[in-house]
Amino acid sequence: MVLDTFLISGLFHVVMLIGLALLLHLQLGLSRIANFGVVGFWGVGLYAFGVLYVRVDWPFGDPIQFVVCAALATVAAGLCGLLVGWLIADLDVDGVMVGTLGFATAVALLATTEQDLTGGALGMGGLRFPYDTGDVAVNELIWLLVLVALVAGILAYVWLVHRNPYGRLLIAIGSNEPLAKSLGKPATRTKLGLFTVTSALMGLLGAMYGVMVRFLEVSSLGIELTLAAVVGLVVGGSVRVLGAVVGVLLTVGVFDIVIQSYIPLPADWYTQTIPLLREVMFGLALILVLVFRPLGLLGHMRRDRLMKRIHGA
Amino acid sequence: MVPESTTTVRPELAARTAPRPRLTLANVVKSFAGRTVVDVEDLSLGNHPIEGLIGPNGAGKTTLMRLIMGSLKADSGQIRLERAGHRDVVLSRLHAHKIAQCGVVKTNQVITDFDGLTILDSLLLSVTPERREFPLHLMGERATYEEHRAEIERQLDHFGLENTRRLALSAGEKKLVDIIRCLLLKPAVLLLDEPTAGLPGEVTQKVMDAVDDLAGNGTTVVIIEHDLDVIWNLCTQVTFMAEGRVMLRGEPSEIREHSTVVESYLGQGHV
Ligand SMILES: Nc1ncnc2c1ncn2[C@@H]1O[C@H](COP(=O)(O)OP(=O)(O)OP(=O)(O)O)[C@@H](O)[C@H]1O
């Protein structure tokens, strides 16, 4: 195989973050729901999937077992989205940030303390691919392709949303909720629906990650994942369709794949120095972009061009 | 011989005589931090096509309209909408978006807009039906535009707004777009909060023509204005508010007869 396992898992991480950042684009970029608890919804999907897959005696095997557990995990994350979304519905931006951050912290705490189910700080094994080709690298490559297909689907959906009345509604609600309501738009219900579905999909990405790593660790539930998605989205441009893709590639992609794979770094850096360096570089990228290009590298939404393209000048 | 014009009833006059949508307010009270800002015992709007609402700054006119729209909740009292062919609804029990769906809409005194949306976006948003805004309905954009194109272009022509695919509107343009959004909804009740403030005279006239047209088609219009000439010209019923309460109510001529009361609030030379 040309692709080594290290590269495949790096790519998996990048593509997964593009997916998360695209979902965050719908929440934050269009509807202005400042979700700082991305890792919470992702983590609910990850752990719900892991616990269901490993701890429950299913009467059927893979791939049905995977499909059922992943579906239930997606629903669990969606229900969390519904509940959190309902709690934060009337809060201002600060309240939404604190509320979602608090939710993510609670998820990490629960995963750590519920040792009987999750293995706590020791972690939990027993996950596997829902198929087996006999070669781990091939298994992983196939799983990466499945993820690419899913994220491509999300990207296509986002692209369509921008070109249809639903996207306009989200932008309107995000930009002036009282005005949208005064035109008869059910703003609260729309936001809640969006938050539920996007949170559910974050959960699905979590479940897929669980299969890829096959070992659940509570350390993955830290703030790093949320930060990577937020930084990626903001660096690329939070209001643009391709902002998430460009931003994640330029931050996580460049650091995790290009720098770590092709620049010879001392081996003893990998446990402590590199994760630290990563956060510092992301923080720096964020500051630079916010100072010199506050709307991200891709900039404004450009509805003017889009309207001309769709409806003619 | 009887001239023909007196034997045929003009359609807009026929519409004027049909029962109009009517708003009834009973004991509506609203206070902010212990200060009562609106206290309306009994007010019925819609017995006339275009009603005026006047009063000094801070009288509670905007607050009263916001209570009707549900963007503010009253402390107590009831606001009802009666509409021929529809069930009576208690608006004060509904969410703001439901009130708008009942056909009650308002233009804003303070300029409000959706930033990031073009003029065309803003107008399309207004006319798009809910089913087309469903998250999985991903084909409805062109159809929505084609269905409403004629109406949208008619309004844009009327107001002389050009190049609707652009962002960054001037304050006056935002005000006009706010009004057109409401006109496109063909509302049962249209509340106008100082629609002409900040607009040049000829545009004011266009707004008034459009409003007159809508009223002729059966919409109940309530208009807040500080320019009393507009009120005397357009309205057949005027409500004078001060300190949150309805002080006077009647035809323009009757209000002008009470010039001492009105002038005591608005200053000399207004009536
Ligand atoms: N959200 C609010 N919080 C506190 N006080 C408010 C609020 N909204 C309005 N008020 C107060 O209520 C009173 C009535 O305000 P309102 O805007 O209804 O007056 P108005 O009759 O529309 O005046 P104008 O002619 O200047 O527009 C004012 O004294 C104002 O300070």
Ligand SMILES: [Mg+2]
């Ligand atoms: Mg006012």
